[in-house]
Amino acid sequence: MIRSRFFWKLYAGLTAVVVVSVAVIGVLLARQITQDSITEIEENLRGRAVVLAELARTALEGGDARDLRGRLRDISAAVPERLTVLGADGAVLADTERDPLAMDSHADRTEVQAARERGSGRAVRYSQTLDTRLMYFALAVKRGGEPVGYVRTSMPLTRIDARLAALRRRVLLGGLAAVAVGLGLAFVFARRVTRPLAAMTRAAEALAGGDTDWRVEVASDDEIGTLGRAFQAMTAALRDRMDTITADRNKALAILGSMVEGVVAVDHEERVVQLNAHAAEILATGGEDCLGQRIWEATRRQEVCRVLGAALRSGRDQRAELRIPAGRGDRHVELRASPLRDAAGRTVGAVVLLHDVTEPRRLETMRRDFVANVSHELKTPLTAIHGLVETLLDDEAMAGETRQRFLAKIRSQADRLLALVTDLLSLSRFESREHRLDRRPVSLREPVAESVERHQAEAERKGVALVLDAPPEPVELLADAEALRQVVDNLLQNAIRYTPHGGRVVVRIRREADHAAIAVEDTGIGIEPRHQARLFERFYRVDTARSRALGGTGLGLSIVKHIAEAHGGDVAVESEPGRGSTFRVRLPLA
Ligand code: ADP
Secondary structure: OOOOHHHHHHHHHHHHHHHHHHHHHHHHHHHHHHHHHHHHHHHHHHHHHHHHHHHHHHHHOOOOHHHHHHHHHHHHOOOOOEEEEEEOOOOEEEEOOOOHHHOOOOOOOHHHHHHHHHOEEEEEEEEOOOOEEEEEEEEEEEEOOEEEEEEEEEEEOHHHHHHHHHHHHHHHHHHHHHHHHHHHHHHHHHHHHHHHHHHHHHHHHHHHOOOOOOOOOOOOOOHHHHHHHHHHHHHHHHHHHHHHHHHHHHHHHHHHHHOOOEEEEEEOOOEEEEEOHHHHHHHOOOHHHHOOOEHHHHOOOHHHHHHHHHHHHHOOOEEEEEEEOOOOOOEEEEEEEEEEEOOOOOEEEEEEEEEEOHHHHHHHHHHHHHHHHHHHHHHHHHHHHHHHHHHHHHOOOOOHHHHHHHHHHHHHHHHHHHHHHHHHHHHHHHHOOOOOOOOEEEEOHHHHHHHHHHHHHHHHHHOOEEEEEOOOOOOEEEEOHHHHHHHHHHHHHHHHHOOOOOOEEEEEEEEOOOEEEEEEEEOOOOOOHHHHOOOOOOOOOOOHHHHHHOOOOOOHHHHHHHHHHHOOOEEEEEEEOOOEEEEEEEEEOO
């Protein structure tokens, strides 16, 4: 509180009031007392003068002055005042203090002159004779309206001066005591007024700094108390509101943070006021660091700056698309900017929603390509069948042998169609999300051995050695046995298909740390590295004509991949052109 400027101002004001009041009262009091004392002395002198006039009248009207002198001398000891009797000309006839004969004329004395003119007169003067200040009172003694002489009474003011000095000292001391008490009371009063105000000021400052836990205790029931209680209520209301705002803000931030879309909000000066993690990633900005920056400083994505600016200026929604060049294909982001308005409907900012549509676009392209591929794959055998059937119908006289050859070709094309449709059905089965695998505990060896068994004859026909290498202990896992058979079938088909006569295919089963592995190794033609990454795509073939000629559909490996992934596993290839390939499928054990 000692640091409170208001306290010192109030205290200085009160001090001034106390000091000035005491000073004014002191001065007025001293003056009044002085005045009263002088009037009292004057009244005293006048009374004496009246008595002396009667005493001196006879002598002044022509009597014996000596007798008067004698009388005055007699009473001089009993009367504190000095008494003087003057003739009409101002000559001293008698005096209680000095010898009248030794005294000069008193006609020019102020009080005597006044008495001559107005009947009585008063003067205060320093008397060299008595070496002191005196008050003189002169009264004209008249007969028939004409002065016959004057009587004068006087008294030294030494006593009154001493009395007044003592009085002034007392007034001064009293004044000082009053000032001291007044200042003490002023201090207490100023403190009582200032303390709650200082407390409220501190609370208001804390409040402005965001600290709502300050409490103001004001006990008084006056306006300051009312103010304190109102302040307390206001703080509580503010705390509630701030709590609500913080909770709402946290909720909004949590929602923003968990949104799949990127969100950026700017104010009317295009300064970033909000952006979520996804937006920071798309815009390649430094996250929260760019808050407060202009949007064009925060990101180099011109399109985002443009739609935000357009939404701000036009007050209408804006749409655009952002293409971000990325390693594998462009990234596509849809932008939807809307103006933000305040309660009065004024545009105060804008918000843009960044929706990454790369994946839907990619799926759309894939779907289109797939339909085109399927149509093409179906069309080739169907066109061939159609041509063969036409020829058969047109040529009724066709030789039986040729007819047989034609029919054999039709059957081969129909087989191709059947294989294609079968693979397509498998693919759609394992691809569809709804598809539930029939997972049961299986020993991996069984479906693998079955598949190897089924392919023995074909391998022999091609002159390829087919071997199963499985550990003695069973490798158990939770899997769909039928799907596993399909995996091994497809891999074996390829291995036998692409391994020339005299080659060797080994199917290995292994139990590794937390998964089971099926590896199909061949000593075949191998695959060039540039094709390896795309082998598992639908309809991808290294050599289309060769694959078709060998009865391949281009779907075998994508079916393998989907089955492996449906089991939570994966598939990989290692291959060297001319030396052979190894396809490895890993399936989790648990
Ligand atoms: P396809 O029905 O044509 O065999 P896949 O999806 O099974 O289709 O295989 C895709 C392509 O991968 C094949 O066309 C072939 O070029 C290549 N491929 C698959 N397995 C092997 C292998 N063991 N050795 C060499 N190339 C292979």
